Amino acid sequence: MNLAIDTLKAQVIAEVDRRRDELVELSLKIHDNPEIRYKEFKAFGRITDYLESNGFALERGICDLPTAFRAIYGSGRPAIAFIAEYDALPEMGHACGHNIIAAGSVGAALAAKLVVDQTGGSVVVLGTPAEEGGVGKAAMIKNGAFNDVDAAMLVHPARRNAATVEALACIGLEVEYFGKAAHAAASPHEGINALEAMVQAFNNINSLRQHIEDGARIHGIITNGGEAENVIPAYSSGKFLIRAQESGYLDKLCIRVLNCFEAAALASGAQLKYKWDDVRYDPMNSNMVMAELFTKNYQILGRSIDPPDPSNGFGSTDMGNVSAVVPAIHPSVSIAPMDVLIHTPEFAVAAASERGHQGLIDAAKAIAMTAVDLLLDSAAMERVKREFSDD
Ligand SMILES: [Zn+2]
Ligand SMILES: [Zn+2]
Structure with a gap:
């Protein structure tokens, strides 16, 4: 079992590396054309076309949201979802680095696709518009977009490497x-x-x-x-x-x-x-079994979890709403020094930097490797589900 897992993890790492230039290009294209909530048409077009040309079955404009999508490869369960966010902030461009989330989740899905060919199950990319102030995922949850998903993940760029995030x-x-x-x-x-x-x-x-x-x-x-x-x-x-x-x-x-x-x-x-407001953000409920698997995979890649910063509080994210309906994690990848705050023009620069590119590559690898764990090790998937139902 372990040998097979290690072999498959080596495969997904190699696949993300093989696609590095394509993923960085996707990230930069999204970054250079910032679009605010529910207007993410160019990003939506690029991401869906790329996934479709690589064998994913696409449903565009799901849940009555023109820039939401579902892309599936494989069939049946477990169904592991990588969440793509791609909206920018008004006036400030990609100061939250969602271009990295999108390219990271797409890279993870393209790598995990190779695993599904060998293990069965499916890999899903859910394109979720309007994270910044729109609570877009709440509308998608209401319309059933997460009904047939067993676990959901994305990696957010940040100053720190983390496996979990608190969100209000x-x-x-x-x-x-x-x-x-x-x-x-x-x-x-x-x-x-x-x-x-x-x-x-x-x-x-x-x-x-x-x-x-x-x-x-x-x-x-x-x-x-x-x-x-x-x-x-x-x-x-x-x-x-x-x-x-x-x-x-x-x-x-x-x-x-x-x-x-x-x-x-x-x-x-x-x-x-x-x-x-009609909808609200739920607090983030990180699945600790998934977070532990993610942490081990980060370590394989040479990234370690940074200590938390008690001097900083927390924001809110609609991944919190997702975490209320399916097991989910919202880890982060360090792409900027500690004096560069998120939601600033300096962070937007970091989101298109070499360090940002490396962050998206490691993010893609780490969540693809976590998908390997969940697709191959049914005991791990059971532990994920048990923790979720016990909460
Ligand atoms: Zn933000
Ligand atoms: Zn964000």
């Missing part, structure tokens, strides 16, 4: 206040100040902040604060994100945050209108 539950809230305009000097007593309502809501939230659980976050911006400084603002609007380590606590926190807005409405006399 998160929901967005849009708020509007409606007041009454008046001359700001001649007749302010006739006005109802919608901007002051918004400012008061911020102050209420800032007071609440001291009394919330560690790891929770509340942050927002004012998107409209009035038109002229000599007019009492009749309208204000803002956008907020509320995050917590657990979904249950997020529910409770949302009630308290809404109270902050309602209290400001009462105090100011402005009318409050609000809308919670």
Whole structure:
């Protein structure tokens, strides 16, 4: 058994190396044509054409999302899914390095394809649009895209090598206040100040902040604060994100945050209108059996897991939603020095650097090798499933 696993892992490593130039080219093409959420048409076209020309069966535009896809090679179970993200950030290009996620998952699938020929089962690439602020995977889960998948993986570029990631539950809230305009000097007593309502809501939230659980976050911006400084603002609007380590606590926190807005409405006399996002990010539930297999494969490639950084908190990802419905991991690969923060122009540069290219090659190899473990070792696949159902 071990010999066969080692032989197949050597095959997937060799296959990723053989395709290195193609994968780097795919990564750079996506990087050089950044497209924001749900508009990732060029990336979608390149990735799907490449997979199709290499023997994958393609379903394009699944789940009513024009830039989502499913690519399958082989048949039956286990079905191991590599997740491709390919959206960029507005104004900043690929400052989250999703070009590396896409090329890494595609490379892993093309290598794992060789394994499926020998072991049976199937390898799937799920193209998931709109990770940045769209929660695209939630729509795909709702439409059943993950129903026939036994395990799901991607590798995100980062500053550290990691097998697991913490990610917060998160929901967005849009708020509007409606007041009454008046001359700001001649007749302010006739006005109802919608901007002051918004400012008061911020102050209420800032007071609440001291009394919330560690790891929770509340942050927002004012998107409209009035038109002229000599007019009492009749309208204000803002956008907020509320995050917590657990979904249950997020529910409770949302009630308290809404109270902050309602209290400001009462105090100011402005009318409050609000809308919670239809979908929210779930916290990431890393499958530790998969994470351990991934770690061993990283070590075979000469990468070791870096210690966590206690000075940094966590964001949110819609892989959290995936991890709620199938066993999943969201490891990371180091492509940038520690002083280069993700979601910055400097990180976008790193995502197209030599170090970024090496990161995507190692990422592709490591998740392809983890797929070898799951396709060949049914006991490992059972442990993955047992951990998931016990959670
Ligand atoms: Zn991001
Ligand atoms: Zn990202």
